[in-house]
Amino acid sequence: MSESLLYRRQVGLWLAICAATILGMILLGGVTRLTNSGLSMVEWRPLLGIIPPLNHEQWLAVFAKYKNSPEYQIVNAGMSLDEFKYIFMYEYLHRVLGRIIGILFFVPYLYFLIKGRIPVGYRGKLALLFILGGCQGLLGWFMVKSGLVDDPRVSHYRLTAHLGLAVLIFGFMMWLTCSLLDRPPATDHTAGQSAISRNVARVAALFAGLLYLMILSGGLVAGSRAGYAWSTWPLMGDSFIPPGLYATTPLWLAAFEDITTIQFNHRMFAYLLALLGAGLVAAVWRHSQDLLARRATLLLGALLTAQIVLGIYTIVHHVPIASAAAHQVVGVALFGTAIYLARRLAVMAPATSG
Structure with a gap:
């Protein structure tokens, strides 16, 4: 060495x-x-x-x-x-x-x-x-x-x-x-490795960025105690869109001050990331044979699933300490995994023009 x-x-x-x-x-x-x-x-x-x-x-x-x-x-x-x-x-x-x-x-x-x-x-x-x-x-x-x-x-x-x-x-x-x-991805396709399109690499970077915003959203939920406001899922009370949503003047302030809006936004972030994460995992497995990238997507999928389940459990059971703390740390671990995947795909992407 x-x-x-x-x-x-x-x-x-x-x-x-x-x-x-x-x-x-x-x-x-x-x-x-x-x-x-x-x-x-x-x-x-x-x-x-x-x-x-x-x-x-x-x-x-x-x-x-x-x-x-x-x-x-x-x-x-x-x-x-x-x-x-x-x-x-x-x-x-x-x-x-x-x-x-x-x-x-x-x-x-x-x-x-x-x-x-x-x-x-x-x-x-x-x-x-x-x-x-x-x-x-x-x-x-x-x-x-x-x-x-x-x-x-x-x-x-x-x-x-x-x-x-x-x-x-x-x-x-x-x-x-x-x-x-990190071990650099192989450029020899005969070795069972393949490059990945720039679009997939961009999706991975977008996922990591949105996940960071999601964590900030979680900070607002924790700090405002919005997690206690609605203890039902998938509905918030009797409806998917709760009453009083964005009912502030000015309108945008509700995203930072109104506990109903804060929790609703956090849920919407979760749904968006679930869809984007599933698509990202599928795209990597479809378009790349890189072993480390595939392993990273498996970990990302497992952590994303655990994060969603923990979030639902925490809301429904009125924010127990154990699940709420686990929800926070799993979210950060998920972010770390997303960082790794985004970087690895970015390194692989320049090998193609797609």
Whole structure:
């Protein structure tokens, strides 16, 4: 193995580990939100915040600060110290994992940079990832602050932005990982491989882009609690199109503020992606013999099916924590798979003019 190939694999494996950890971070963030733990830490201490309360007196001091927050006064008045510890630990672990991810990225990045092991063309991209990670931490605290003023709920706009940036970082990291580790498709058709048309590659890219918008839509559903509004499927109440849809002035504001419209749009996204995903899987299997592309479509189809089933189950059963958290993390895993497939098909597409 050449030295340059070895370095590409080292950097690629490191990014793959970081991406997997970010996926875990997104899952933990979802659980933190679903257990209503996100506002339990009313201070942001980037350095000293990694140390939790270590004795009873420190726990009482932290609890006293929480008692001054709107969430305690309006929602959790009378909460015991043990109950507070339960919600505190979710938010604490979420923040600690964020710091661990920062270290997991920065230390190897610095090592690879000093040793000159970062492949050509990747220095700027890795530096951008580090900057985006810092922005994610700031955005997380910006989100939490919105629930520490008067209304004990974080802004659903800020929550969606926080989720969206996390998924964007994950997707960008997946793209770089694939570009470093993925085996190039064979150009010799006699070897059982074939190129794919540019149109199929474009559909794959469109699917990944729409899936990202779908995840943002899910952020609006979670932040506005729109998932509790209609607990029936396939109808919303007694009809497919519920009453009061887009009943705001101006009309477009309903897509961001009205819980009926937010949930309806999320469902429509799901139906669109189900059709587009099924067509994409069929097109790849029909037009390409590339083994990795075919395997990716099988995984994409399985995750898409699981995501739809989890979404329906979550709605119908009034948003249980386990299924809602699984719905979120499977959606992000699906996005990662779509990123891989879109990139692989894009690499294969130039071989034809179709």
